[in-house]
Amino acid sequence: MQQGPGHPLAEHPEPPRRPSGSLEAEVLAVLRAARTKLTPGQVRERLDARQRGELAYSTVVTIMSRLHDKGLLARERAGRGFAYTPVDDASLAAGQMSRALDGGADHDAVLTRFVSGLSGRDARLLRQLLDAGEGGG
Amino acid sequence: MRLLVYLPLLIPALAAVAARPLAARLEPRQGTWLLTAAAAALAGCSTVALALLAALAIAQVPVLADLGDYSQSVIQHHDPTSAVIGAVAAVVLTVAAVAVAVAFRHRARALAESYRRAARLHDDGAVVVQRGVSVEAYALPGWPGRIVVSGRLLEALDEPGRAALLAHERAHLAGRHHLFTTVAHLAAAANPVLLPMARAVDYTVERWADEHAARVTGDRRLVAVTIGRVAMLATPGRLPAATLGMVRAGSRRVSLAWAGPVPRRVAALLGPPPRSRVLLLAAAVLIVLLTGASAVEAAKDLHALLELAQAAH
Numbered sequence: 216m217q218q219g220p221g222h223p224l225a226e227h228p229e230p231p232r233r234p235s236g237s238l239e240a241e242v243l244a245v246l247r248a249a250r251t252k253l254t255p256g257q258v259r260e261r262l263d264a265r266q267r268g269e270l271a272y273s274t275v276v277t278i279m280s281r282l283h284d285k286g287l288l289a290r291e292r293a294g295r296g297f298a299y300t301p302v303d304d305a306s307l308a309a310g311q312m313s314r315a316l317d318g319g320a321d322h323d324a325v326l327t328r329f330v331s332g333l334s335g336r337d338a339r340l341l342r343q344l345l346d347a348g349e350g351g352g
Numbered sequence: 353m354r355l356l357v358y359l360p361l362l363i364p365a366l367a368a369v370a371a372r373p374l375a376a377r378l379e380p381r382q383g384t385w386l387l388t389a390a391a392a393a394l395a396g397c398s399t400v401a402l403a404l405l406a407a408l409a410i411a412q413v414p415v416l417a418d419l420g421d422y423s424q425s426v427i428q429h430h431d432p433t434s435a436v437i438g439a440v441a442a443v444v445l446t447v448a449a450v451a452v453a454v455a456f457r458h459r460a461r462a463l464a465e466s467y468r469r470a471a472r473l474h475d476d477g478a479v480v481v482q483r484g485v486s487v488e489a490y491a492l493p494g495w496p497g498r499i500v501v502s503g504r505l506l507e508a509l510d511e512p513g514r515a516a517l518l519a520h521e522r523a524h525l526a527g528r529h530h531l532f533t534t535v536a537h538l539a540a541a542a543n544p545v546l547l548p549m550a551r552a553v554d555y556t557v558e559r560w561a562d563e564h565a566a567r568v569t570g571d572r573r574l575v576a577v578t579i580g581r582v583a584m585l586a587t588p589g590r591l592p593a594a595t596l597g598m599v600r601a602g603s604r605r606v607s608l609a610w611a612g613p614v615p616r617r618v619a620a621l622l623g624p625p626p627r628s629r630v631l632l633l634a635a636a637v638l639i640v641l642l643t644g645a646s647a648v649e650a651a652k653d654l655h656a657l658l659e660l661a662q663a664a665h
Contacts, residue, residue, distance in 0.1 A: 289503075326466070327524045327533075327557065329489035329517060330583040330614055338587060340608070340615040344622060345580050 238270075242278050243287065243301060252291070252298040255279050357404050357650040360397035363643040367394055368548040374636065375552035376616065379626040380559035381527075382633060387556060388532045390640045391549040395539035397647040402445045404650050409438015411658065422661035430657055448542050455541035459534050463493060470494020479518065481506060487586040489517055497525035508585055513578040516565045520575070523564035529557035555613050562617055563626065576621035583614045 245261045246253055253261070255275040262270065279299055282288040290297040333341065367390060375383055408431060410416060417424035470492045473480050479499045482488060488502040499521040506514060524530075536553035540546045562579070566572040608616050620626070 326490040326492065327521075327529055327561070329520060330579060330586055331612065333583050333587040333614055334612060336610075337612040337615050338584065340611050341580050341583060341618060344615060344618050345577060347622075 238274075238278055239282055242275065243282065246288065246299060246301045252293070252300045254293055254296055254298050258299075356646045356653065357401050359646040360394070360401040360643050360650075363639065364394045364398055364543055364545045366639075367391075368545050370636075371548040371552035372555075374632070375556050375559075376620075377629060377632060378556070379628045380556050380563050382628055384529075384532050384553060384556040384560055386633060386636055387549055387553045388536050390636065391536045391539035391546050391553065393640050393644060394549075395542040395546055397643045398543045398545075399445070399448065400647045401650065402441045402448070404647075404654050405433060405441035406438050406445055408433045408654060409435050409441070411661075412438075417661075420662075421665055422658060423664040424661070426661040426664045427657060430660070451541045451544075452538060455538055459537070463530070463534070466492055467494045470496070470498045473498050473500075487582065489521060489582065491521045491524035491529075493525065493528075493530045499525070505582065505585065509578065509581070512569065512571070512574050513581065516569050516571075516575045516578040517582070519565035519568040520561045523561035524557065527557070527560060527564075529560065532557055555616070558613060558617055559620060559626075562621055566621060566625070572621045572625070576618045579614060579621070580618050 241262060242258055245258050249257075249261070256272065258279065259270060259272060259275045262275075276296075279288060279290075279297075283290050283297075283299065287302055288299045289302050290299045292298075371387060375387065377383075378386060408427070411420075411422075411427055412424055412435060414424055417427075471494060473492075479501060480492075482500050482502045486502050487505045487508070488500065489505055490500055492498040492500055499518060501517065501521075505517075509517060532553055533550070536546075536550040540550040562575055565575045569575060608619055611619075
């Protein structure tokens, strides 16, 4: 995105663009304060007025889906779009834990996962076992 | 000392071969204890044997013989362990010490991180639901330990399935299973030949938790099916519909010889509950004790030899 100085022909000077990180933080703050799920449209309304003018609806949608990808927001279908809630700190810490441990080679050291991944052959074997078990009663 | 000292170096290879069959046959809790203790004991014995070989080689260095006031020729005459073997033993010993230190540091850090995170999860219960798209369930050791399950996984399971999953993870925390795997993997760091034993312990703690879940829910098949379902959810795109038909048409015999842990766990749960196998257990303990005895004897021999050399000087 081009971040030039204000357009010389504009009637009033454009306010300085914020880095996207600070917008993310403000969107998160709005959602935390709301204590209920919000759609991007509702979030945009609650952002302070000065900012609302410069923020397109699609920008808010982009920011919120980015936050969702980062695991900071949970979402569910609401009409044609999504409604979002902030992921609570406990879940967040858990998510960070599994990510942190996935990053290191030694995560098996402490985490006993319910299942490990299946190879293609293991998956076939598993199906075979469960099907045979069904036949036997 | 001549041959006895090599026994603690050979037995771990035998144990490595026996580890997987033992893990499959022993009752999981007994198997975990046995395999962990055996791995630690064998790692200790093989380290002692290496130290003895290295010490014997060092004792043949003329300068040291003068300093220590013993006869170098007596040692050479009674125990012609070559300097080459001794040097190799010393190098292997050093590498092993470094490997254990590194492995210990990794594990200690991972555990500390886990405890810190678990403490931060000040949720009401022991179960923390993790939002997001992944299919995850694991026990997070801590004080108290936590069970982390992704919301997506909880949604995918029905109530009995959830009960089985949580019972399994609770068994990990209550049994402090991470300590067993840590000890076994440290033993494998000291002696890489023991790595299959450490893997076997990874497996038996899962089996231990599975059997616990089967007891709690009263339904072995439920636990088996839940493991299967979660494994398939966690591995998307692995099972094209065609495979299903093919397998049904195929033979009924399922070979688990090269299978990964998940099919083996499911097969074990679909079979009868494990019985404790006293004879097998006793045989395994006996072999470990013999290894320990031979290491002690070898050490005694070295001591006697040094005394002899000193007297001869």
